Amino acid sequence: MNKPTLFETPFAAARSLNKELPQAVAYLIKYNDIVHVDPGFINDINVYSSTSASVIFNNLKADGKASSFMFYNIGRAPDVPPILTVNDISIDGSHIPAVSVPKNLQKCWVNLTPIISQKDSYNGRINVTDTTELANLMMRGALVMSYHNTTDLWLPPNLAVYVIEFYSGVIANALGLVYNLNHDERLFVQTMFAVYYAQCLGGTNAPLDIPPLLMRCQFLGSGANIADRINSIKELRPNNGDSYLHPSMACDIIAERGPERMRKFSNVYLYRYLSATAIDSQIMLLAVDYPPYWVYQMLKVAHGYKNPVMSNMLKLTGTKIKLQQFAKDLAESNIILRKLDK
Numbered sequence: 001m002n003k004p005t006l007f008e009t010p011f012a013a014a015r016s017l018n019k020e021l022p023q024a025v026a027y028l029i030k031y032n033d034i035v036h037v038d039p040g041f042i043n044d045i046n047v048y049s050s051t052s053a054s055v056i057f058n059n060l061k062a063d064g065k066a067s068s069f070m071f072y073n074i075g076r077a078p079d080v081p082p083i084l085t086v087n088d089i090s091i092d093g094s095h096i097p098a099v100s101v102p103k104n105l106q107k108c109w110v111n112l113t114p115i116i117s118q119k120d121s122y123n124g125r126i127n128v129t130d131t132t133e134l135a136n137l138m139m140r141g142a143l144v145m146s147y148h149n150t151t152d153l154w155l156p157p158n159l160a161v162y163v164i165e166f167y168s169g170v171i172a173n174a175l176g177l178v179y180n181l182n183h184d185e186r187l188f189v190q191t192m193f194a195v196y197y198a199q200c201l202g203g204t205n206a207p208l209d210i211p212p213l214l215m216r217c218q219f220l221g222s223g224a225n226i227a228d229r230i231n232s233i234k235e236l237r238p239n240n241g242d243s244y245l246h247p248s249m250a251c252d253i254i255a256e257r258g259p260e261r262m263r264k265f266s267n268v269y270l271y272r273y274l275s276a277t278a279i280d281s282q283i284m285l286l287a288v289d290y291p292p293y294w295v296y297q298m299l300k301v302a303h304g305y306k307n308p309v310m311s312n313m314l315k316l317t318g319t320k321i322k323l324q325q326f327a328k329d330l331a332e333s334n335i336i337l338r339k340l341d342k
Helices: 010-015 017-030 039-044 052-062 118-122 131-149 157-179 183-201 212-216 223-232 247-257 267-275 281-287 291-302 308-317 320-333
Strands: 069-072 108-111
Touching (some): 010 017, 052 291, 108 131, 131 291, 157 212, 157 267, 157 291, 157 320, 183 223, 183 291, 281 291
């Protein structure tokens, strides 16, 4: 079963992205000569920091992977579709549903407009005013494209398991503070969310009822304990468990089988707790359902970026060094770049 894409998330449905995208594709075709930016400008960009974004950017540049992106500048374009101005969304043109997309747009779209000098762009030159943001946008785009391109494990098992641990741990920490969860209650809640990310990261041919990656998650207890929790809610899942346990469904199951004080818990509260901040609210709303965005946030936080819910969990558990090691291993492994061409 194909893993969920960005366009299948609740956020995409709420924003009606699938209705906006055909208009965006038509617009980029019509105004290609005005908005398209040749990726060759990347050769003149240098990013010297030691962040994961800079490592990935420099590897993309060295490997000639800038051509995997479709860069555009809408500073001089008329009547721009709103979706093309939203920089919190990395659109992979090769996975837009129900739209015929020409080859030159079957790449990750990157809006350069906010980070280039319009004066220079009018003269045909590209002067990037924020190379850090450019590196972040390209890192996020590479994560998105490599995730979509992969039918087997997206990340090596050890890195995938840590993503599952961090994801389910952040959620369990947030809910634990609100609902005063004890150890066993927390493990039940954490397991419900760990299932979904284990499914998404485990490859399209892996079983969905009890995904193999989940059994590697020792932070959830023994394999027998994990299986007991999953089997206890099997009848609540579609197809007897052979289905994605989406976060919204996990919320419904927790409301029914979790502690009594969570009976009114729903996905509305989950998304609210994880995005109730002016910082990254849209990105976090997407990240709950979409692993590339969650990993993107992890890589930024590892290098000092302040995301309230993630940073709070690191502070309470004292595990920032573990996150930093994950970021180093992922960026230096080049696994993301190798999967761009698949």
